[in-house]
Amino acid sequence: MSQPRRLPTPGRFLRIDGVPLHVLTEGSGPVCVLSGGLGMAWFDWDAVAALLAPHRTVVRFDRPGLGLSAPAPEPPTLAAEADRIARLLEALGHPGPATVVGHSLAGFHAEAFARLHPERCAGIVLADASIEDAPRPRLPRAVRIAWAGKMAGLASAAGLPRALGPATRRLIGRASTVGSHPPHPWEQAGYRTSRVARACALENASYPYQAAELAALRLERPLPAVPVAVLAAYDGSESARQLRSLERQRGLAAALGGRFAVAAPAGHLVMADVPESVAQAVLDLTGTGRGAAAPFA
Template structure:
């Protein structure tokens, strides 16, 4: 059962945050359209190992308030820093980012090296040549309009929980969605979450380009270990092997430790939570 949370206002947005345990601080940030409870299976062993675990929902995700502005990698790094300031944990922190949040975790380490103890990128997004066909403003406007239209049509309330369940099942090496049904309904029946996911997805190429630019100007902290943890379902098909190769290339680019979590789909924290927890502990 997931732990109870509270709300902390950062940059004017009420963020839902769950803090558990005692000891060195680690921050866990979910991928697109996921929620704090998707880290439940990772948080438990970390708390048992003597860590303070901070999980939060980005604007428009989970139980947090809606996004006031379009997201950016630097903005999400500042959000993590602002959340830590509000909570007041001492010293440097480890940061783990899954999927899209890998951009945010890396940006935090580059922009706040003095606050970073280590980074774990969990099946993180990789874009070797980031770019977009349409202007950012046009993509953002279209995402907002689509979100309003879907909400007005009642689709989140009618299909949100089922869509969440199907997406989780498709993103695992095996098994369904372990999240409590009441929490899934509470989050995914709301248009706020659908609008937040659409808005964040619309700025994906911009965040990829932003992180690529940060790599040229802001080095990673030398004293902070970095791990790239890639999910692999054991398939010998081309797409699975190409994804592993891209993750390995990302680790080489960042000078990171490279690990493979198998068998695991994209939601590594659900398929291999103990391996994710061990990687975070090293951070």
């Protein structure tokens, strides 16, 4: 039987807080960090990065356990994820302010980065970011995290990540987009591992606690005077759920004093459906200030 073709590993690895993180840096100019939602990887930003690289230094990375990054010894927390962005930028030699783009769950991280590291933030773009109006986790954090870790361990022992991981990832992608997107080679290679399955389980388990951390942080740390853009996905339907989502995103923009824009036609994975809208939001955010760049053609 022939061995599967080994894919070349893009980027490099940097040890951040003792964890080897997979990082890609492309382009030149003002720094922009792209961070995906729950369980996502660097390659989800391929199209956006290609559009931004002529105008920005684009940094993509995999959170611990995801993509090609090693797992972390501790489950994720909001403050740790915000600090991870700051330490990654330091390790890359980018001490100045950076724009952070956060999609879905990573919208929490982008906002927390701005509040906890105001001197390091040039602006934030929230791409169909997660919103929790009054998060109240029902279980102690340790209980939910332990349960998620145990379930992930049992699933891995049964071989479920290898058998179902890539297919599950494809189903989620299709349900979260309106366009047709070919599978990425790394979907098959990465999402069949128990490492990624466990990381996804822990991110999901920690979600309500990260939401609660952000709600508390909003009361303790003011948002710095940086530009904010909120990009809402719109699939073109008039369903009550879609219209409510748009209003919630509009409300988030108002609460943060930011610009509101609609990305359409797009599902939740806006970077896949309309990468040009995400890239343009970044360029518009800082296009009138330091490092201004002409929009891409």
